[in-house]
Amino acid sequence: MGHHGWRGNPPGTEDEARRRIVDAATACLDRAGLAKTSLSDVATEAGVTRQTIYRYFPRLADILSAVAIAGVEEFAGRMERHLTSFGSPAEVAVESVVFGVRAVPDEPYLSLLLQAGEGDFFTGAVTSREWLALGARILRNVPVDWASAGVTTEEDFAGLAEILMRLFLSFLRYPSEPALTDDELRKLVRRWIGPALVSSAS
Known part of the structure; x- marks a missing residue:
């Protein structure tokens, strides 16, 4: 056994x-x-x-992913607390990307996946079922009016989490040249993600 x-x-x-x-x-x-x-x-x-x-x-990559997940709860809590200061689904989505891009490289265990050097290490972890479920949980726990943006079901939260995590992953693995400031990154993500999360009644 x-x-x-x-x-x-x-x-x-x-x-x-x-x-x-x-x-x-x-x-x-x-x-x-x-x-x-x-x-x-x-x-x-x-x-x-x-x-x-x-x-x-x-693979060693699978162990690294498990180590990162085991140490990610504190990071998830900090992200949730940060996102609660924003009042709309669109702003929460935008800030989740900005927070992830800026914070992950400084996280002791999450950054292991980046240090591994092989692109598939980090990509495989962030797009795994466990990580997508974590992303959905973080979004669901932020007290904004998700229903106003049409995000109501577990499938909705999972889908939104996957889009945001793949976007965050892209910016993290392949940063812009020249590098974007936080405000520039925020503006770019808001321009293209924000309209999808605005109430149709507004």
Whole structure:
């Protein structure tokens, strides 16, 4: 079942096994950094074989994504608090993109995915089901009149989150030349995203 080893204390569930691998990876990254962390290092830290690691995480990129998700709750809370200062769905959408572009590079675990250098590391994480669900949850928790913009169902929130996260990802991975200021980025996103979130009654 992939529970061989584990320093004599095998996990009781698949979820616990994954959590312990993520904890081991986090310890390796904190100690040695991304450049000096391999799947073998994570396996040694967890007390299992590489084959056991592969059972739960086929690639190092998958572990990095899991580490980032495990550490993202504080970031999500800060984003939610920031977005509550804006009063309309359009402004919340715009500011979510600006906040993400500016804040993610300074986040200790989220930035790991950027440091990995391979574009698919970060892209794969941000467009995964788990990350899109997180984006939808952040939007849903911001107390604006989403219904006035036609955003009412879980599918609506998920779709809006995916569009905004893909937009944020594009600006983050491929910044404009010359670089946009916050106000310039805000103006650009508002011009093209804002009309989709304005009440048809206004």
